[in-house]
Amino acid sequence: MPSTGSLHLPKHGYDAVIFDCDGTLVDSMPAHFDAWCEALALHGAGGVFKEDVFHAMGGRPTRDIVVELNDEYDLRLDPEAVAFAKREAFLKRIGSVTLIDEIAAFAESLRGKMPLAVASGGSRMVVEKTLRVVGISDWFDEVVTADDVTEGKPAPDIFLHAARLLGVVPARCLALDDAPAGILAAQRAGMQVIAVPSPLASAPAKA
Numbered sequence: 001m002p003s004t005g006s007l008h009l010p011k012h013g014y015d016a017v018i019f020d021c022d023g024t025l026v027d028s029m030p031a032h033f034d035a036w037c038e039a040l041a042l043h044g045a046g047g048v049f050k051e052d053v054f055h056a057m058g059g060r061p062t063r064d065i066v067v068e069l070n071d072e073y074d075l076r077l078d079p080e081a082v083a084f085a086k087r088e089a090f091l092k093r094i095g096s097v098t099l100i101d102e103i104a105a106f107a108e109s110l111r112g113k114m115p116l117a118v119a120s121g122g123s124r125m126v127v128e129k130t131l132r133v134v135g136i137s138d139w140f141d142e143v144v145t146a147d148d149v150t151e152g153k154p155a156p157d158i159f160l161h162a163a164r165l166l167g168v169v170p171a172r173c174l175a176l177d178d179a180p181a182g183i184l185a186a187q188r189a190g191m192q193v194i195a196v197p198s199p200l201a202s203a204p205a206k207a
Helices: 029-042 051-056 062-073 079-096 101-110 124-133 157-166 180-188
Strands: 016-019 116-119 142-144 173-177 192-195
Touching (some): 016 101, 029 051, 029 079, 062 079, 157 173, 157 180
Parallel strands (some): 016 116, 016 173
C-alpha cells in the first residue's frame, strides 16, 4: 500500500475532518486512469487524455472533464455516454484499489471522536462502492459526492455541503485532498487544508 511519506497531520485545531476519496484515502488513480483510457478509446478518442493532464484534472466530475476535452481537442464526445463507459470500466478494476495507509490510519484514529465525512468528485455509486471494497464505509458520518451538488470541485460546494451535514462551521473543518481542484475547493470553502502528496509523485520513476 502506498505511503504519503512524512505528512504532517495536526492533532488539534479543528472539530471535524473531511476527506477526499480517490488519491487521498484510497490509491485508485491508476485504475481510474486506465478506465478513462478504455472509455475514450471506445468512443473513438483513444490517446487524447495524457496521464499528467489526468492527474492535474483529478477531483473534477467526469462530465466536466469530457466537456473540457471536447473544447481542447475539438471533439464531440457525449459527456453522459463517456461518463457511463468510464464508470463501468472503473468498476471492472475496483478490486485493485487499496487504502493509503497514513491517511486511513489518521481517519481511523478519529472515529467516534469527532464528525468525519468524505467529499468526493466521483459519483455516489462509485464512491460508496470504493469505500466498501476497502472496508471503511462505516467510518464516516456523511458521504458527499458530485451527485449532491450543482457545481463540482474546484467550486467549494461539496466541502460546504459536507460541513453543513456534519453541523460544523467550515473554518473549524480540516480538509484533506490530493488534487489541485479539491485543494482549491477546500480553500474556497474556508477550511484548513492539507494537500496530500500523490503516491505516484513519490514513487520512483519507471524506466
